[in-house]
Amino acid sequence: MKFEITILGSSSALPTSERNTTAQIINHAERFFLIDCGEGTQIRMRQNSVRILRIDHIFISHLHGDHLFGLPGLLNTMNLLGRQKDLNIYAPPELNSFLQAINTYIFTKLGYAINIYPLKDNNKDLLYENKFLKIYSFPVSHRIPTWGFSFEEKKQPRKLIKEAIEQYNIPIVWRPRIKNGEDYITSDRQIIPNEQITKDSPSPRKYVFITDTEYLPSVKKYFDTPINTLYHEATFLDTHKERAQETKHSTASQAGKIATILQAQKLLLGHFSTRYKHIQPFINEAKKEFNKEVHAVRDGDIFSV
C-alpha cells in the first residue's frame, strides 16, 4: 500500500528561486492529503503531476503566511477546474475569517462547499479516519498557536495464506470469518487453527509532521510506539541556536534529538532559513543526535514512509 510524501515547498518564511514555502502531499493508498499551502503550491502540484481535484483534505499547521498564502489560488483553481464536491480544511479557527474576507472581495461564487474543522489546542485530536488511516493533530510550541499532524495506519486484519486456501479448498463464505480470527472447520469436522492458514498483516506505519516549533521533547507523550518517518523543521544550524529560541524555531540537531526521542526510522529536515547557502550541514548536525536515515528535503523530492 502506497504511503508517500511529495515535498512541494521546503523553504522557511522566504521562498528562494528553488524552494517554495511549506507544502507537502501525502499519498496514502491513492488518497491525497495536503499539509500546509505556501505560495505557489498549486504550481508545484502541476510541476509534480499532482492531480489538484484529487485533494479532498487540507491541513494547515498555523496562520503564518508562508504556510497558507497559496490557499486562495488553489481554492480558485479547484473552482475553475469544476470542483463540486466538498473540500475539508483542518486549520486554526481564524482561517475561517480569512477565507470569508477573500471570498467577499475576490472570489466569484465557488461551486463547492468548504468545511472548516477548527484545530483544538489542548491534546492529540483525531481529525480524520478511513478504513486504513487515522489522522491526528497535536499542539506544538511556536509564536502563535501551531499544530503538528500524525498520519497513522490502522492495524489490518490477518491475511489468508493463498496456499492454505488451495490446500483446504476454503469456501468463499468462510474467508471473512477466518480473517476475523476464527479457526476453519472442514466439511469432515477437522479443525485447522487460524494461525496455520493466515498471516499477520504488515505493521502499521506512522508519519509525523512537525513545523514550526521550538525544541519540544514533550511531543513524546503523543506517540507510545516508534514512528516510521518524521518531518521536522530545521530552520537554523547550531550557530544560530539563540535565534532559534527567540523565534521559537528549531535547529537541525534539535530535530535530530526529537527523531531519537520518537524512535523514528527516518528523519526529513526542511523549512531552512534562506541565510544558509548549503544544506549538507543540516544533515551533519542532525546525524550527531540521530543515527539513522536523514534527508534535507528539496522541492519535488518523494519519500516513502
Add this chain to the structure above:
Amino acid sequence: MKFEITILGSSSALPTSERNTTAQIINHAERFFLIDCGEGTQIRMRQNSVRILRIDHIFISHLHGDHLFGLPGLLNTMNLLGRQKDLNIYAPPELNSFLQAINTYIFTKLGYAINIYPLKDNNKDLLYENKFLKIYSFPVSHRIPTWGFSFEEKKQPRKLIKEAIEQYNIPIVWRPRIKNGEDYITSDRQIIPNEQITKDSPSPRKYVFITDTEYLPSVKKYFDTPINTLYHEATFLDTHKERAQETKHSTASQAGKIATILQAQKLLLGHFSTRYKHIQPFINEAKKEFNKEVHAVRDGDIFSV
C-alpha cells in the same frame, strides 16, 4: 535610457508548470514598477534577479485572483526584508478591504506604510509622474471593473552638441538656458542659433499594458500618437471567438487589430488559456491583423520598449 519589460507571469486564470499568472516588471531608468501580482510573483522575481525592495509602485489591473494572489506573500516578504519606506499601490478601491482582511488575520505588524490610490473608472487618469515618465490608467471592458496602464516618457529638453560646446567655448552658466531653447550670444555679440548648437532629444517612448478586456477599439481615444510597445491579452484563438466574447476576453487576432489601431511598433501577447498546447498560432493569428513585430511572451522574457 533603459525602458524594459520583464515578464513574470504569462498564463491566464490557471498557472501551468511553466507559466505563472499575470505579473510584469517595468524598468524605466532603473526605477522598477510592478504591474499585477499573480501567485508566485515574488518567486519569479528571485528567479529573474529582480530586487524586491527596489519596487515602490504596484499597479493592479483588476481584482481577479490570477492578478493579485501573489500580493500577500510579496508584502510579507518586503516586511521580512526590512522595508521601511512607503509602498504605493494603484488598484481598484476594494483592494483596501482585501488587504485589511489579510492584515487582520495573517500579517504581523508591517514595518512600512501602504498607500492605496484607487483607480477611477471614467477616463485616462495620471497616476504617477517623475522627471522622465508619466504613468496613466484607463478603463477597459471586462466582467468586473478593469484598467489598462500606459507608461509614457516625457519629451526631454534639447541636448547640447558636444562639438558646439567646444567650438564656441560655451560657459557652464549658459548651458541650461541653451537647453531651454535660447540662442547663444558669444562674448563678441555674435548670435549662434539654438538649432545650430543643440539637437533634439530622443522621441519619447510609450508602453501600453492591456489585460483583461474584450475587444475594445475605443481605447484609441486615449492615445493620440503612435505607441512603441503594446502588451495585449490574447486568452483565445479564433476558434474560441464566442468564448472570448462570453468571458469578455480577447483573441490573438483582436489583439493584433488593437495594435494596428494604436499604431504600435511591437506587440506582446500573453494571458494564454491553458487549453492550448502551442503558442505559435497566437503569433500567426495576430500577424494577420498587425504587420509588425509580434511576440508570444514566456515567463522570464525581457523586452525593450
